[in-house]
Amino acid sequence: MKHHNIAVIPGDGVGKEVVPEAIRCLEAVAEIHGGIRWSFTHFPWNCEYYLEHGSMMPENGMDILKQFDQIFLGAVGMPNLVPDHISLWGLLVAIRRECEQSVNVRPARLLRGLTSPLRDPAPFDFVVVRENSEGEYSQIGGRIHHGQEEIVIQSAVFTRRQTEKVMRYAFELASKRRKSVTSATKSNGIVHSMPFWDEVFDKVGQDFPDIRQSKVHVDALAAYLVMRPGQLDVIVGSNLFGDILSDIGGAIMGSIGIAPAANLNIERKYPSMFEPVHGSAPDIAGKGIANPIGQIWTAKEMLDFIGHEDMGSLLLEAIERTLEAGVKTPDLGGRATTREVTDTVIANLRELGK
Numbered sequence: 001m002k003h004h005n006i007a008v009i010p011g012d013g014v015g016k017e018v019v020p021e022a023i024r025c026l027e028a029v030a031e032i033h034g035g036i037r038w039s040f041t042h043f044p045w046n047c048e049y050y051l052e053h054g055s056m057m058p059e060n061g062m063d064i065l066k067q068f069d070q071i072f073l074g075a076v077g078m079p080n081l082v083p084d085h086i087s088l089w090g091l092l093v094a095i096r097r098e099c100e101q102s103v104n105v106r107p108a109r110l111l112r113g114l115t116s117p118l119r120d121p122a123p124f125d126f127v128v129v130r131e132n133s134e135g136e137y138s139q140i141g142g143r144i145h146h147g148q149e150e151i152v153i154q155s156a157v158f159t160r161r162q163t164e165k166v167m168r169y170a171f172e173l174a175s176k177r178r179k180s181v182t183s184a185t186k187s188n189g190i191v192h193s194m195p196f197w198d199e200v201f202d203k204v205g206q207d208f209p210d211i212r213q214s215k216v217h218v219d220a221l222a223a224y225l226v227m228r229p230g231q232l233d234v235i236v237g238s239n240l241f242g243d244i245l246s247d248i249g250g251a252i253m254g255s256i257g258i259a260p261a262a263n264l265n266i267e268r269k270y271p272s273m274f275e276p277v278h279g280s281a282p283d284i285a286g287k288g289i290a291n292p293i294g295q296i297w298t299a300k301e302m303l304d305f306i307g308h309e310d311m312g313s314l315l316l317e318a319i320e321r322t323l324e325a326g327v328k329t330p331d332l333g334g335r336a337t338t339r340e341v342t343d344t345v346i347a348n349l350r351e352l353g354k
């Protein structure tokens with residue numbers, strides 16, 4: 001039996017509602033599988049914690065988290081009380097950086113039972129692999145002067161080590177899928193980092209001669225995601241480009257509320273972190289109508305990473321059967337509550353696991 005110690009951070013807003021539902025699904029998985037045992041430890045680190053203590057987590061928070069196998073995160077943010085750059089950099093980004101989660105994986109597919117906002121879309125199933133630790137989201141830069149003479153400098157940082165790592169992961173992932181990798185670039189407008197990105201892509205690609213390889217400018221690639229997403233398999237992009245493209249993926253699936261993400265420490269030196277793409281959605285928090293599918297699909301990504309791909313596939317099938325039955329929250333045009341969706345997913349899961 002595999003025993004997995006999971007740190008749980010529900011976070012803010014709807015995170016507090018959907019995380020418990022996803023944990024219910026994981027507990028059902030353990031009942032079905034028999035070879036999985038979970039230990040969940042909850043941490044109340046969020047914007048409310050910040051307002052009380054002046055930080056998003058205690059000083060030894062990272063030392064605590066590094067003792068766990070994986071981290072299961074809900075949503076972070078209370079922008080009306082805590083600025084986003086404080087909440088995100090004090091918790092989410094801090095965990096990504098300190099735990100060296102340098103690869104971010106965000107799948108997007110047209111799930112059965114959902115209607116895409118695209119007109120008559122062909123089936124699509126692609127994965128955005130995003131560099132997660134540097135690039136355009138570096139902290140290098142600054143501001144001087146004020147008013148009309150103010151100067152702001154923000155520097156993007158690309159290292160060969162991290163760039164090669166994320167690209168190699170993308171190629172290895174494609175070798176298990178439809179054997180195609182598309183690199184998001186902008187070397188016709190960004191004169192240093194993107195030509196470097198292209199060079200590294202070409203170099204790494206030489207080790208994968210059986211994988212179809214293409215470089216597409218990110219603006220054109222964004223259009224492809226809207227016009228012909230079914231032609232794409234694995235997309236690899238920088239921190240900023242991967243962030244934007246994966247949000248488009250969530251939108252064309254039908255709702256950003258169903259999109260999952262995995263922040264991976266692929267060396268497994270530190271825990272990886274699994275979180276949905278959606279935010280804390282304060283406008284619907286507490287109403288019981290938040291879509292739990294993004295968090296449940298995120299649980300599927302964690303199952304895959306820890307070696308239980310069979311149960312991950314079963315969980316995703318249970319999600320699709322739930323949607324096919326019309327059990328949907330209001331963001332998908334349904335009337336079901338958060339709890340009702342999860343109850344149906346678990347019922348389907350148990351039926352599939354017989």
